[in-house]
Amino acid sequence: MKNYQEPNYDVAQFAHVEILSPKLEESVEFFTRFLGMEVTARVGQSVYLRAYEDFYHNTLKITEAKEAGVGHVGWRASSPQALHRRVEEIEKTGLGCGWIDGDIGHGEAYQFTTPDGYKMEIFWEVEYYIPQEDQKSKLLNRPSKRPDHGVPVRRLDHINLMTSNPEADTNFMLDTLGFRLREQIRDNGNVLGSWISVSNLVHEIAFMQEPNREKGKLHHLCYWYGIPQNLYDIADLLKDHGYFVEVPPNKHGISQAFCMYVYEPGGNRIELFGDTGYLIMDPDWKPVIWEMEDVPGNGDTWIGTAFPESWWLRGTPVTKVKSPEVVKP
Template sequence: MTNEPILDVAQLAHVEIYSTDIEGSVKFFREILGMEESHRQGNSVYMRAYEDFYHNTLIITANDEAGLGHIAWRATSPQALERRAQAIEALGYGIGWIDGDIGHGRAYQFKTPDGHKMEILWEVEYFQASEEQKTPLLNRPQKRPARGIPVRRIDHVNLSASETNKNVEFLEEALGFKVRERILDEDNKDIAAWLSVSNLVHDIAIMGDALGETGRLHHICYWYGYPQHLADVSDLLIEAGFKIEAGPGKHGVTQANFLYVIEPGGNRVELFGDSGYQIFDPDWKTIEWKGEDLEHAIIWHGSNLPQEFFEYATPVKQKSKV
């Protein structure tokens, strides 16, 4: 007998990142990744990709350290929002209600066991294209931008955590996430886990923080849908003076084609050439990688990830010399 699934969370709505160079960050996302600026207010810039239907999927906020501001999830209904707020409150991780923000209405804010700030909401503002932006492709929010190599939509967020299992269990119990794939140590504890509420292999991933820190951001990811675009954007990145951290390559976990780069504000950005496979089976069995299978888990093909990939997250912390 299995527990009735929780179907109260629909998708990743937006992510707020902190930037030490906000104009540099905005230029990166706009000129290299072709994203649109939706709004500016105070120390924040609101942006979206051209196939994101909402007002914004990215908020960049000026700060003296890079890192995560918050992650927002959209509920499946107003009633679902209330149910999840009550469940999170009962678990002791609630912060409380806010009236809303740019692009969305009332939201319930909370923290994960590791301290990552999140919120769940229902009411959203949809993007409205100007006459110049309108496209005859009626199922696309706007024309494809004619600059950079434009990403199409937000894909996922990856968090570093001091206690992987505790945070994974919270996402399952509080929000109804399903673990799609995981990497296990010799004691069958999570080294990393990939979870989703949608058909994607992951809307969020939780990785053990190699430095033992709490509440850090590993990366955010935007989606192309065409692996060739990873080679195309590589040219732009190199010519603009960016160092590509890893890729293009292909992960074993998720089967997705990837590229990693650090944006000017200090945060790691992953670009997906595709999203690997999708999951439609309601009785999906979690894929578990361990032992000899680990050889193909992180890299299916392409260069190995540098050690910095596992240690660098934001806010940046120095590795102990002890």
């Protein structure tokens, strides 16, 4: 087959993320009381959490900070050898930051940044969650019981970052880490958004154009339910307790996933997935390319209300300046 590039599976999965919150305890309450997540550790100004079908010690680290945003993104390599192969490639780009001994839940990791400056790390050694006897599930393939409060999310799904240059960050992840391009939005050849993955999911990470060409913003972090009805349940619960639901239960065109968006108390946007959307089994997948003119009412929302302007413009940390050249539907 002409121009076929051998796939690279050195990065296995999206393993954890650190978000920043100026309201640490309120943010922790949101994830534990309403989303049913469990606190697995507290160290200094950081709290570590997991969902009940997350197999690792933690998938979310919340660190107290002056402003909301993303601290870093963690990827697990597929083997110790894969880890060192990727480190060699990262170092060639000049974006490597060096090795750290590790953190709560994982061993030594190599830290680096994307071209836009997002801090990431890749590692192999992890600590698996070991439940107390009374938290063991009768389902032997589930790491802990389904929580008996809130509407519990099941696992970490993906992250979406707002970048000054979606094309540069996308190409870095494809060329250096082995991600595959699944879907993309373009406008007269300019890349406005990319959905990329290392698995058969449409994305573990997405990059969207930041309208003011600013760097370092979090658009959203997503946890997965797998059942659309759960979105109506959690939306009802959150609204009744005073949380702002930015986008009620809806269906994306891009990814075809059933979704909703809410702000946690620290100010970060959280997406909740009611299903997976579609899965990619084709090893020779051709990326789906959307022109911006086709996105409104098709790519963003397929079934549901139109997305508000804030969804296109707001990321954390929040800035007040709005560019007169905002690109959005």
